[in-house]
Amino acid sequence: MIIRPRHVRGAGSRVAAAAATATAIVATAALLSACAAGQDPAVPVPASTEAGRSGAVAVIASGLRTPWSIVFDGDTALVSERDSARVLELTRDGGMHELGVASGTLHGGEGGLLGLALRGSALYAYVTSAGDNRVVRFRLTGTPGARSMGTPTTIIDGLPRAANHNGGRIAFGPDGMLYVTVGDAGDAASAQDPESLGGKILRLTPDGGIPPDNPFPGSPVFSLGHRNPQGLGWDRDGRLFASEFGQHTWDELNLIEAGGNYGWPLAEGIAHRAGFIDPLQQWAPSDASPSGIAVVGEAIYIANLRGERLRRVLLDDLSASTEELVGVFGRLRDVAPAPDGALWLLTSNTDGRGDPVADDDRVVRIAP
């Protein structure tokens, strides 16, 4: 196992980020020595990155291909691969087992096998098919560590697909309902059209029905005016947070309200326009490009692709953030809490927009 320090790419204005990364490189060098000696590859989180966690960072698995989503099935993790449509099972000791391939998935551009969600022995997946994006459900059999998956049942179909802006995150809320982020699929105006499923966050029953208490009667739409949301998470008070890719100016972290309009394409970022809900925070895409998020304890953790960093927003100060692992592992696609309190991350350096090293893509664990 080798972890190579990575350099943050992009504009020359990244001097500060590069300096912050220097400490991480030193720590990584220590890791290389530890690996060579056959020791535990764990290294402390670099203090300069404001990790807020004292736990060690270690690579759990390597050699994955465009991993996209990670969920836990007991102590084992289920990981989707976007391009191959494989679902993999990872154990904490590094074991990897293929459950199967999500049949009917057609990778293209940013589409493929995207988000996963688990409810009992049912595995939900957001997949790109030949004609649309859809959420399907597989029944899992076997025991954790030796699971297999059956054939898919459609939960909802007809979500717009395109080369870009496919959305794709799915998660069950504390209300037991299934939430789905849908991108505008390149049709920006659709995000403001309540009749379109593009540019929305949807709320469904576990069987794909429309909950009677949805904000628009008879519609799966929960919120609108989104461009390409790819992260969902709830805090202990039941508040829903979502991350969203902006166009050229501002990426967003939003607090999602039932029936809320988040502005796209009439507003991007904090616009102070009547009728639209402004984001809690915004970041330049070069510093962010946020995908998966996880709410753990008192903080929201956001995995960033182009920004190549994990961002932390404290729940008691939603107007500020700190950063960690800047440039250390490259592009980050997802972050999820493990049952033991650790955070697991997925890198996304093999997605066609990264600069993969020999071990990419990787699953990284940050100890509690």
Ligand SMILES: [Ca+2]
């Ligand atoms: Ca917005």
